[in-house]
Amino acid sequence: MASITDPNMSDTFTNAMEEMHNKQLKAFGEIIDATAELCQSHRQFVKSAQDTCLKKCKDDELLFETLQTFKRDLQQKSTLLKEKRCSVTEVMAEIQQKEMQKEEIIQKIEKLKEEQAKRKELIQSQNRANKDRLKNLQKARLVFQDHLGMEIRTIISKTVKGEKLQFVFRNINPSDQDSAYVVTMGIKDGVYQIVSSDPALECLPALESRLQETNNLAAFLANIRKEFISRARQ
Template sequence: MASVRDYNVAEQFNSRLEEIRTKLLNQAMAEVLNDRAAELCQDHRQYMKSVLDTCFKKCKEDETMFDMIHAYKQDLKEKTSLLKEKSAEQLEVLSEIEDKEHHKALLFQRIEKLKKDQTRNRELIQSQNKANKDRLKKLNKCKDVFQKHLSLEIRKIQGEKLQFVFRNISRKDPDMVHTFLLQLDAEGVYHIISCDPPLEKMAHLEQRLQETNNFSAFLANVRREFVALHSGAKMA
């Protein structure tokens, strides 16, 4: 195979053949001077024919080998090019995988954060529900007390809104109603929606309720302000 790869082999081989040929010719010329010249010439011709046939056969084999080498080189070139393309595709796929893994990690982090937020919100809602239940208990207690002693009626209106109806405010007209509408928001904060008749101090009373969370005192103060309206009208 080493001789096949070396393109000077044929030249060296031809040179060697030429040396052999020259030597044989010299021998043949020397033998021509002898009595056996004719026989040696015939042998020489036969020998040369054999050598030439061998050389021709060897050249054909070399040509076939060179063609095979060229084909192998071309195939190797194509496979190398294909390998480079595959390597580039592989790098691209690896890059996509890395991006997806990074995106996956971000999603896991977001899911964990959402879980924590959900747990925190659940705890907050439970805490608010508990606080609202406590407030409702206080409202029911106030309701019982005020209904029994002060003729207070509490009506549930539109979901979380409560209407407080006072009677026995005016001595002249005990059935006259005085009302205000209260709403408890998601954070458990009281808000006065409306008041009939209006009270100048209602905003102050609402603020005090939010600060102290003493609903009984708030109802007592509201009733006191309603009574004061009639007392003021009477004095006028």
């Protein structure tokens, strides 16, 4: 064992202490470097995590805004859909109403066609009846005008629509053969109508009614002549 009084012993101890100190400094330096590296790594990790969180927040905000936009669009589309449904309902109701109106118009047209057909048939019937009456007038004209001196006149009135026939009887009054006895009549809607007689006959309405029932003009004129003769002998 070396003595502490050995002069080399102090150098050895000093060198050993310096070597130990250097080793500790080196170790401490390595620790500091590792700590600095860990701090730098930690800062980078924190920054990366912060950037990731910020990006995530921005993405979430964008997603939220997108969702809000979709929600608003959905509400608008829902509102438009409701309005379109209401419009479709109104259009369908209008179409249904027009279909009903169409059916009513068709029914009215059919009714008008039926009425027109009836009027046409009635007019044809009246025309046939008028032709028959004209034939009766011709026969009466032959009988009364040729044999009894009766004259038939056509009168066109400016105030009354249509023509009137005037039957002028003569050879009624034995004392005055040329004296005229007149009855005026017309045809309305296929029916004989007596307008007047000169001189006036009280039985004229009854004779008119019978003429309308029998449609026998010759018999009517014969009865009128008899009444005029009876009136002249009074």
